Amino acid sequence: MIRFSNASVTYPNGVSAMKDLDLEIADGEFVVIVGLSGAGKSTLIRAVNGLVPLTSGELNVNGHDVHALNRAGLRDLRSDIGMIFQGFNLVDRTTVLKNVLMGRLHEVPTWRTLIGKYPQADIDIAARALARVEIIEKTYTRASDLSGGQRQRVGIARALAQDPSIILADEPVASLDPPTSHVVMRYLQQICRELGITTIVNLHFLDLATTYADRIIGLRDGVLVFDGPGSECDDTVFESIYGRSLTADDTMTKHGAL
Amino acid sequence: MAGSKLRSKLRSKLRVGLMPTPPNQPAGVELPNKPVATFRWVSTALALTLVLWSVLKIDAKWSRLIDAPGDMWTLCTVMFSSMEANKIGGLLGKMWESIAIAWLGTLIAALFAVPLSFLAAENLVGRPIAWVTRQIFNVLRAIPEIILALAFIPIFGLKPMAGVLAIGVGSVGTLGKLFYEIIEGINKGPVEAADAVGASRLQRLRWGVLPQVTPEITSFLLYRFEVNIRASAVLGLVGAGGIGSALAQALSFKDFGTAGLGLIIVVLGTIAVDTISGAARRRIVAGSPRIVKPDLNDPTQSETRVDVFRGN
Amino acid sequence: MTTLDDAPPPVLPAKPGVSTFAVGGALIAAALTIVTARSVGFSLSEIITNFTRKNSPAEGLLHPDWGQIWSRRSRTAFIETLQLAVIGTAIGATSALPLALWSTTFGNPNRWLRMLVRSCNNVIRSIPDLLWALLFVTAVGIGALSGLLALFFFSLAVTTKLTSDTLDGIDMGPIEAANASGASLTQMLRTAVVPQILPSYTSFVLYNFELNLRASAVLGLVGAGGIGQRIEFFRGAGRWEELWGLVFMFFLVVFIVERISVTLRRRLI
Numbered sequence A: 001m002i003r004f005s006n007a008s009v010t011y012p013n014g015v016s017a018m019k020d021l022d023l024e025i026a027d028g029e030f031v032v033i034v035g036l037s038g039a040g041k042s043t044l045i046r047a048v049n050g051l052v053p054l055t056s057g058e059l060n061v062n063g064h065d066v067h068a069l070n071r072a073g074l075r076d077l078r079s080d081i082g083m084i085f086q087g088f089n090l091v092d093r094t095t096v097l098k099n100v101l102m103g104r105l106h107e108v109p110t111w112r113t114l115i116g117k118y119p120q121a122d123i124d125i126a127a128r129a130l131a132r133v134e135i136i137e138k139t140y141t142r143a144s145d146l147s148g149g150q151r152q153r154v155g156i157a158r159a160l161a162q163d164p165s166i167i168l169a170d171e172p173v174a175s176l177d178p179p180t181s182h183v184v185m186r187y188l189q190q191i192c193r194e195l196g197i198t199t200i201v202n203l204h205f206l207d208l209a210t211t212y213a214d215r216i217i218g219l220r221d222g223v224l225v226f227d228g229p230g231s232e233c234d235d236t237v238f239e240s241i242y243g244r245s246l247t248a249d250d251t252m253t254k255h256g257a258l
Numbered sequence B: 001m002a003g004s005k006l007r008s009k010l011r012s013k014l015r016v017g018l019m020p021t022p023p024n025q026p027a028g029v030e031l032p033n034k035p036v037a038t039f040r041w042v043s044t045a046l047a048l049t050l051v052l053w054s055v056l057k058i059d060a061k062w063s064r065l066i067d068a069p070g071d072m073w074t075l076c077t078v079m080f081s082s083m084e085a086n087k088i089g090g091l092l093g094k095m096w097e098s099i100a101i102a103w104l105g106t107l108i109a110a111l112f113a114v115p116l117s118f119l120a121a122e123n124l125v126g127r128p129i130a131w132v133t134r135q136i137f138n139v140l141r142a143i144p145e146i147i148l149a150l151a152f153i154p155i156f157g158l159k160p161m162a163g164v165l166a167i168g169v170g171s172v173g174t175l176g177k178l179f180y181e182i183i184e185g186i187n188k189g190p191v192e193a194a195d196a197v198g199a200s201r202l203q204r205l206r207w208g209v210l211p212q213v214t215p216e217i218t219s220f221l222l223y224r225f226e227v228n229i230r231a232s233a234v235l236g237l238v239g240a241g242g243i244g245s246a247l248a249q250a251l252s253f254k255d256f257g258t259a260g261l262g263l264i265i266v267v268l269g270t271i272a273v274d275t276i277s278g279a280a281r282r283r284i285v286a287g288s289p290r291i292v293k294p295d296l297n298d299p300t301q302s303e304t305r306v307d308v309f310r311g312n
Numbered sequence C: 001m002t003t004l005d006d007a008p009p010p011v012l013p014a015k016p017g018v019s020t021f022a023v024g025g026a027l028i029a030a031a032l033t034i035v036t037a038r039s040v041g042f043s044l045s046e047i048i049t050n051f052t053r054k055n056s057p058a059e060g061l062l063h064p065d066w067g068q069i070w071s072r073r074s075r076t077a078f079i080e081t082l083q084l085a086v087i088g089t090a091i092g093a094t095s096a097l098p099l100a101l102w103s104t105t106f107g108n109p110n111r112w113l114r115m116l117v118r119s120c121n122n123v124i125r126s127i128p129d130l131l132w133a134l135l136f137v138t139a140v141g142i143g144a145l146s147g148l149l150a151l152f153f154f155s156l157a158v159t160t161k162l163t164s165d166t167l168d169g170i171d172m173g174p175i176e177a178a179n180a181s182g183a184s185l186t187q188m189l190r191t192a193v194v195p196q197i198l199p200s201y202t203s204f205v206l207y208n209f210e211l212n213l214r215a216s217a218v219l220g221l222v223g224a225g226g227i228g229q230r231i232e233f234f235r236g237a238g239r240w241e242e243l244w245g246l247v248f249m250f251f252l253v254v255f256i257v258e259r260i261s262v263t264l265r266r267r268l269i
Helices: A041-048 A071-079 A096-104 A110-115 A120-132 A148-161 A178-195 A206-212 A235-242 A252-257 B002-010 B038-057 B063-081 B085-120 B127-142 B145-156 B160-184 B188-196 B201-238 B243-252 B256-286 C020-040 C044-052 C056-062 C066-070 C072-102 C111-125 C129-140 C144-167 C173-180 C185-222 C228-237 C240-268
Strands: A002-010 A016-025 A030-034 A056-061 A081-085 A166-170 A198-202 A215-220 A223-229
Touching: A002 A041, A016 A041, A016 A223, A030 A041, A030 A178, A030 A206, A041 A056, A041 A166, A041 A198, A071 A081, A081 A148, A081 C173, A096 A120, A096 A148, A096 C173, A096 C185, A110 C185, A120 A148, A148 A178, A166 A178, A178 A198, A178 A206, A178 A252, A206 A252, A215 A235, A223 A235, B038 C072, B063 B256, B063 C129, B063 C144, B085 B127, B085 B160, B085 B201, B085 B243, B085 B256, B085 C020, B127 B160, B127 C240, B145 B160, B145 B201, B145 C044, B145 C056, B145 C185, B145 C228, B160 B201, B160 C020, B160 C044, B188 B201, B201 B243, B201 B256, B201 C129, B201 C185, B243 B256, B243 C129, B256 C020, B256 C111, B256 C129, C056 C240, C066 C240, C072 C111, C072 C144, C072 C185, C072 C228, C072 C240, C111 C144, C129 C144, C129 C185, C144 C185, C173 C185, C185 C228, C185 C240, C228 C240
Parallel strands: A030 A198, A030 A215, A081 A166, A166 A198
Antiparallel strands: A002 A016, A002 A056, A215 A223
């Protein structure tokens, strides 16, 4: 379970990206966060695994006060939280398998990672993760030889290989075309439902949000302005979240038609 | 292991992991066959054999290796404890001489290398001429300046001129190679444009080629200057003038204090030249300095990227 | 309307001034040249007279003794030079990788330690190879060991700089991913950073080997082993033909090694 209590984040340059946030996310929920760029979506997601520290307030993840964790504790926390990035963040020069095995780093002793000999059990976990996103035939392909959609699937596999209880996805489909975006979102939804992993996704295409989310959270200038089921979200709601009228860029179908 | 303890506490008891219990196990997940990287294995094996052979066969007194750090330490303490302030002036003058030798040598090399490099660029003069010029460059590159210095000293005497010419001749090869590679890498557009308006060969050079290559050439010249500072310090060790000769002399007369002082001056002087030259080079290649601020309105840029690895 | 009107031509916008940097730079360069030429006693006429005068090095140059390759002593020196270069590169260039990683922001979060490593790197880089050799010969004694130690530091200097420069330009994405998954610093470096620079790094090691081969040839001039000692011997005895023969033979070998190295390097990048 994730609970923000009166949480705020102010960056060194003075920008206030989170203002007095109160939010509770139960285990197994599929949550989508929407808002303009700079509204604080990225900040919220990165606060969950401690990449962005809170300036004030409290954050409790799975029973732990994130602020009170030391470096080792943060690493332990992060090993239980998988993260998926807009830019995929794969090591282009190495194989898909090596990339997915990065998800096992926390569990594998350092000397083994130094020489590159991972235990068979961990390789099996990686294999299962690859099978789940249906990309196992590309195991020994270089990551740079894959398409965008395939790379994101590897990113998901890497997160899955951690065997996490939470998955954070920061704009996972922003660099992908519409059909591929749906494929990726469907994987995330399936994983959440079948494996019970709490999933938080940042999206800026509103139609994707309403299609896949159980719960939508709207942020504006670091403040929570909407929290409810996708069914309650129509264009008026989104306009109030964005603080402006919607354009073609805000929906994937209309954007794709451009 | 500490990690597992915390993780079992964190994990909810009702959550189903990736690995369901045996009865539900899906059909064996098999990875495809792993390709064998022959080239990598063979070359690593060869390299290791070479290293092993060298280590075993070299005629070095390994026993002295244990004492080496101690000996070095003793030398350093002796050098730096008996430095005399009155020697600074003379040594600085010698360092200046080394800088002068490096500067002039680089310039002379440039003087010959720039026109020659045009003769080595395939996109300007055609294959045969280019090939000949390139081989000349290769030969000149292969001979270290110090050997040239050894040859020039009997001709010019134990004077800085020997060093200047040694560096000059030696650098023509490297500079020439770098220059022709730059010239060949240029955008054909301006050259074609010059041809289209009917420019002569020389004009084409001046207006089509030169504007594109001048910043990079200047930058490389400065880089070569930095390298040649070290070369000229070294040439002094065999007597071609500069701080090297002062150092060699001091050490042979067991005047360790002066040697220590000289060493410090060499280090500081080289770092100083490197810094100034490096800054000049960056400025030349980049244009005027601009301060780039992160764009917070750019949706593709994470606001927090900078803090990702700080302290965690 | 044609461009060749009778009407007065339009006024062009104000011409931007010539860059002060360029002008200043050119002036400094010119001044430096004049001053240095004076210090060094540059005289074109002197150069020409000296070059055209009869002298032994030039004569030896015209009749190099190609038989040097068959001389047993020279061959032993050849091999020693090769061995010095190999070991120096192996130990020095491999140590350069951790040192370079240690000087980056992501590899060394501790600011003071990082500054210390960077300063050490700068100092090591500013001492030329032969000077290292001279210092070690003074401290440890004549012989191949001093040459080895000198090449170790020289290799550190060269490879660390090149690797640091490459590390400045890597993709931070995988680093963020590794940190987000709870990997330790060493694991992160090994899986997210090293694979990115491995081809470049290997190329630098090969380049370093080429440099070391050349350097190890001259280390003997100050007594640190290799064919440098033979060269010094011939020079002292004024036997220029043999000296040039040795030099050419050796550098033919170096040339061949370089050709191989360049082809290998091209395959990496």
